[in-house]
Amino acid sequence: MEKKRFIFDLDRTLLTCNYQKVETAVFEPFFRDKTELVMKNIAYLLDEYETMYQTYEDKRLSKFLTEKSGLEFTPEIIREWKNAMMSEADTMEEGVIELLDYLKEKNKSLVVLTNWYGKSQKARLRNAKIYDYFEDVFTGEYQLKPHPRAYINAMGKFNPRECVIIGDSISKDYSAPRLHGIEAVLYDKDNIHDDNYVKVKKLTELKKKY
Ligand SMILES: [Mg+2]
Known part of the structure; x- marks a missing residue:
């Protein structure tokens, strides 16, 4: 057909985009020496979130990432992340x-x-x-x-x-x-x-x- x-x-x-660069720039000020660890796991965590939930929503994503990573993943970080993705050239x-x-x-x-x-x-x-x-x-x-x-x-x-x-x-x-x-x-x-x-x-x- x-x-x-x-x-x-x-x-x-x-x-x-240069995901590594964007995410490092967003996470570094918040997570300091834990940044590398976050970077290593973030793709898997997002995959898990996407399978578990029907939609992206700042507060829920923040809660999920905080629980899974053991780090304070505030809604502010999520907002910064969205903005950074927009401003980095693809x-x-x-x-x-x-x-x-x-x-x-x-x-x-x-x-x-x-x-x-x-x-x-x-x-x-x-x-x-x-x-x-x-x-x-x-x-x-x-x-x-x-x-x-x-x-x-x-x-x-x-x-x-x-x-x-x-x-x-x-x-x-x-x-x-x-x-x-x-x-x-x-x-x-x-x-x-x-x-x-x-x-x-x-x-x-x-x-x-x-
Ligand atoms: Mg794709």
């Missing part, structure tokens, strides 16, 4: 503009489905000058991947068979949407995943597929 709706993950699929993944232009030309409906806060994510898309390609940007305050509602929201008026999702996370952008009948393509630029996955190393390979 012809695909009409293209659902893009944001981080490490469209845009990649690197655009190779072929993004070429692919988005191609899909637009073919009248495809394009949306973003990302787990982080809308304030940061929308600003990042605007800074990268790709915001206007997308009809909608679905963010973590409303529904987190891999919960079913996230994919249902992102499908909009389209049925699952008309949609395709592109992202770099096996659990959030590949396995979960496939469970709901949405075609998924894994973006695996470093070729770290098994060939059994439907995947591309370059985003522009999608032009041949759709």
Whole structure:
């Protein structure tokens, strides 16, 4: 069936920032010599939060991270974190503009489905000058991947068979949407995943597929 709706993950699929630099700058003033430890665990903790809860919410995230890390993870730190993500320039993944232009030309409906806060994510898309390609940007305050509602929201008026999702996370952008009948393509630029996955190393390979 012809695909009409293209659902893009944001981080490490469209845009990649220097996460290490941003997070170190935010955490260092609060956590001092514990910063390295926080950095080591933060990705796992966010994953755990996203699986456990349906949405991102400052107070709940603050409580969760405080309990899990044993460090005082105040809402203020979360706010600083969001702001820092917005102000640090992103690197655009190779072929993004070429692919988005191609899909637009073919009248495809394009949306973003990302787990982080809308304030940061929308600003990042605007800074990268790709915001206007997308009809909608679905963010973590409303529904987190891999919960079913996230994919249902992102499908909009389209049925699952008309949609395709592109992202770099096996659990959030590949396995979960496939469970709901949405075609998924894994973006695996470093070729770290098994060939059994439907995947591309370059985003522009999608032009041949759709
Ligand atoms: Mg991603």
